[in-house]
Amino acid sequence: MNADSSRDIQVWDPALRLFHWTLAGSFLVAYVTEDDWQWLHVNAGYLIGILILLRLVWGFVGPRYARFSDFVRTPREVLAYARDAVRFRAPRYVGHNPAAGAMVVALLVCLMLTVLTGIALYGATDFAGPLAGLWRGEVAADVLEEIHEAGANLTLFLVVLHLGGVLFTSREQGENLVKSMITGRKKGAQA
Ligand code: HEM
Numbered sequence: 001m002n003a004d005s006s007r008d009i010q011v012w013d014p015a016l017r018l019f020h021w022t023l024a025g026s027f028l029v030a031y032v033t034e035d036d037w038q039w040l041h042v043n044a045g046y047l048i049g050i051l052i053l054l055r056l057v058w059g060f061v062g063p064r065y066a067r068f069s070d071f072v073r074t075p076r077e078v079l080a081y082a083r084d085a086v087r088f089r090a091p092r093y094v095g096h097n098p099a100a101g102a103m104v105v106a107l108l109v110c111l112m113l114t115v116l117t118g119i120a121l122y123g124a125t126d127f128a129g130p131l132a133g134l135w136r137g138e139v140a141a142d143v144l145e146e147i148h149e150a151g152a153n154l155t156l157f158l159v160v161l162h163l164g165g166v167l168f169t170s171r172e173q174g175e176n177l178v179k180s181m182i183t184g185r186k187k188g189a190q191a
Pocket residue numbers: 016019020023024025027028055066095096097100104107108159162163166177178179181
C-alpha cells in the first residue's frame with residue numbers, strides 16, 4: 001500500500017460516464033420500443049451506433065482507464081482472473097478487471113452487430129435510413145430480422161451478466177462500483 005492508497009482518485013472520466021449512462025438508457029429504450037414506437041426505436045439505435053463509434057475512438061485517445069490497452073486482456077488472463085474471483089482471491093484493479101474488460105468488448109461487439117443489422121433491416125423493409133434499398137426481398141429481410149433480434153437478446157443476456165459481475169465484484173472488493181460509475185471516483189490503491 002502506498003501513501004496515496006486511501007485517497008479517492010478519478011478513474012472514470014466524464015465522457016466515459018456520459019457514454020455509459022446514455023448507452024444504458026438508449027439500449028433500454030431501443031429494447032422496449034422494438035415494434036411499437038418505430039421512430040423512437042430507430043433513433044435510439046442510431047444513438048447507440050454513434051456512442052459506440054465515439055467509444056472506439058476514446059479507447060485509443062482517451063485517458064488511461066478508458067483505453068483498450070488498459071483493460072483488454074488475453075482469454076487466458078480473463079480465465080485466470082475468473083478462477084481467482086470465484087475463489088474470492090482476485091487482485092483488485094482500479095480500472096476494468098480482465099473479466100470486466102472482456103465484457104466491455106463483448107457488449108460493444110454485440111451492440112454494433114445489432115445496430116448494423118437494424119440499419120440494414122430498416123433499409124430492406126422501409127426503404128429508409130443510410131442502407132435504404134441495399135438489400136431487397138423477403139428472404140433478406142427475414143434473415144436480417146433474425147440476426148437483429150438474436151443480437152438484441154444476446155446483448156440483454158450480456159447486460160444481465162454485466163450487472164451480476166458488477167454486484168459480485170462490488171461485494172468481493174468491498175467497493176460500490178455503481179457509485180464509482182456515477183461519481184467517477186474509486187479508492188486509490190492499485191493491484
Ligand atoms: C442499471 C444498469 C447498469 C449499471 C448499474 C451498470 C454499471 C456499470 C459499472 C459499475 C461499470 C464499471 C465496471 C467496472 O468497474 O469495471 C460499467 C461499465 C460498462 N457498462 Fe454498465 N451498467 C448498467 C447498464 C449497462 C447497460 C444496459 C449497458 C449496455 C447496453 C452497459 C454497458 C457498459 C459498458 C460498455 C461498460 C464499460 C464502460 C467503458 O469503459 O466505456 N451497462 N457499468
